[in-house]
Amino acid sequence: MSIVEKELLRAREAAKAANMLTREQKDQALAVMGEHILRATDEILTANKKDLTRAQEAFETQARLDRLALDEQRILAMVQGLHAVIALDDPIGEVMASWTRPNGLLIEQVRVPFGVVGVIYEARPNVTVDTAALTLKTGNVVVLRGGKEAYETNAALTGALRRALEEVGLPSDLVMMVTDTDRRSVDALIRARGMVDLVIPRGGAGLIRHVVEHATVPVIETGVGNCHVYVDANAKLDMAVEITLNAKTQRPSVCNAAETLLIHEAIAQDFLPLIARRMIASGVELRLDEPSFFVLQNHSALSHNEERTLALLQRAVEEDYATEFLGLILAVKVVSSLDEAIDHIGRYGTGHSEAIVTEDLATAEEFLRRVDAAAVYHNASTRFTDGFEFGFGAEIGISTQKLHARGPMGLRELTSYKYRVRGTGQTRT
Structure with a gap:
């Protein structure tokens, strides 16, 4: 025996x-x-x-x-x-x-x-x-x-x-x-x-x-957590910056940390420099699709420390969007619509935690209804997917399946x- x-x-x-x-x-x-x-x-x-x-x-x-x-x-x-x-x-x-x-x-x-x-x-x-x-x-x-x-x-x-x-x-x-x-x-x-x-x-x-x-x-x-934050066209940009920063940097080594940032094209020119400045200051490497890379490469507000900035602005490859980095790396993608954001999450997400930042309640409700994950958030960080934060005292894990338990x-x-x-x-x- x-x-x-x-x-x-x-x-x-x-x-x-x-x-x-x-x-x-x-x-x-x-x-x-x-x-x-x-x-x-x-x-x-x-x-x-x-x-x-x-x-x-x-x-x-x-x-x-x-x-x-x-x-x-x-x-x-x-x-x-x-x-x-x-x-x-x-x-x-x-x-x-x-x-x-x-x-x-x-x-x-x-x-x-x-x-x-x-x-x-x-x-x-x-x-x-x-x-x-x-x-x-x-x-x-x-x-x-x-x-x-x-x-x-x-x-x-x-x-x-x-x-x-x-x-x-x-x-x-x-x-x-x-x-x-x-x-x-x-x-x-x-x-x-x-x-x-x-x-x-x-x-x-x-x-x-x-x-x-x-x-x-x-x-x-x-628990594998390839989590997303989607910043909608109708988001408050200052709120979106704080939520995204928290979701990525508050404790990047855990499964409810954000790994991909999706940004609606209507606000990309305004939002990308704001979030990139904060992420770079926190030592986060950004893996950028072509539209977001173009915006940041040509933005003068990010050029004060050119060597450090360029080192943290990298072009994304397909694998980046499927990766749970568990560290100070964030994939970034500009999307044209809510539908594209949801489709991206459906393709690359792991059913853990997904968030939308928006002031449009109808858009928020559609996101909450259509995204298939254990926890979906409106105007809050994915970092709250946790037994203690949910009032459970502690947790034994975060289930990403549907039987017999789901979530914390x-x-x-x-x-x-x-x-x-x-x-x-x-x-x-």
């Missing part, structure tokens, strides 16, 4: 206890988890430093290093996330609907845990804590398989969480970490039908594709349901 199989047997056993937990037990455990993480701050940061050193030696990208790095503020944010989950209602046992049939049967649709949830992720240590919080609150057991680049950090975090569970008298195996870092452990986890009830992959396109194509247990596909996945998305049927002796004829 492999290491992963032994760990899954323990997880299956722990799931029996998880299903019986009261809200009070869950919330007490979450509070103590926060205390243990704070106590272990030095240990966690030391482990994280080891991971960062190895990642730097392996020449990981700046975006991956940013996702991997922890500091005291990010650790505190994890603890705040735990307390946000404590404040949320416990969904388990919630009666979603009930009705009485003509024969007198009372039927109730009731939320229940999945059981054992496997989460496969890369260089995002915060996922360890967010996931543990959400699965515990929903009466699930979580089996964490983080990337080997974050192994030391994830081990330190998981150790703190498990010590907290022991302190409050609950099975530490409610939160488990796959200790085998060999890539074959991923395949063992996603093929453990009957042992694992659900797998959620979080990471790059390659990881997600591998899990979706090879899993024999149910999978919720998350909070507590309710980590439940299934069953039917409770109450009778008085009815038999079927």
Whole structure:
């Protein structure tokens, strides 16, 4: 029996206890988890430093290093996330609907845990804590398989969480970490039908594709984000500048950051210099189609630092519009109409988050109705596609599929349901 199989047997056993937990037990455990993480701050940061050193030696990208790095503020944010989950209602046992049939049967649709949830992720240590919080609150057991680049950090975090569970008298195996870092452990986890009830992959396109194509247990596909901001002819230009800048630069290494800017041709001459000046000041490289490149190449307001400006103004190629850059690069395209913008998003988007900036409410409503994505925005940044920002306390991922969950996945998305049927002796004829 492999290491992963032994760990899954323990997880299956722990799931029996998880299903019986009261809200009070869950919330007490979450509070103590926060205390243990704070106590272990030095240990966690030391482990994280080891991971960062190895990642730097392996020449990981700046975006991956940013996702991997922890500091005291990010650790505190994890603890705040735990307390946000404590404040949320416990969904388990919630009666979603009930009705009485003509024969007198009372039927109730009731939320229940999945059981054992496997989460496969890369260089995002915060996922360890967010996931543990959400699965515990929903009466699930979580089996964490983080990337080997974050192994030391994830081990330190998981150790703190498990010590907290022991302190409050609950099975530490409610939160488990796959200790085998060999890539074959991923395949063992996603093929453990009957042992694992659900797998959620979080990471790059390659990881997600591998899990979706090879899993024999149910999978919720998350997160590749080729997100767009479309600035319409009737947009307020100052608002459009701030929204686009935020969507691209507030944290460029995450899946809800904008990767392409679409601009209506009617305002391109006025808007492009405004946004380009701000993007260049922020170190963003612009990959421009011919119309936008022509406008900026000939605009005197951008020529003060000609060498830097020219380095950040590049001609786009087809591949740029299909790329999730996860860094300070933004593809730009001028479009002739709302229809062209929507067609472009339909061709290159990944169903994650899309935004329109416009003062024309009819145009906004058409965009919101026609664009097929988990989250569509009017006059707001795509960066809000996040469980915390949506009021979910935290998230286990952002689903870009349509079954069984879509968008930021909070507590309710980590439940299934069953039917409770109450009778008085009815038999079927």
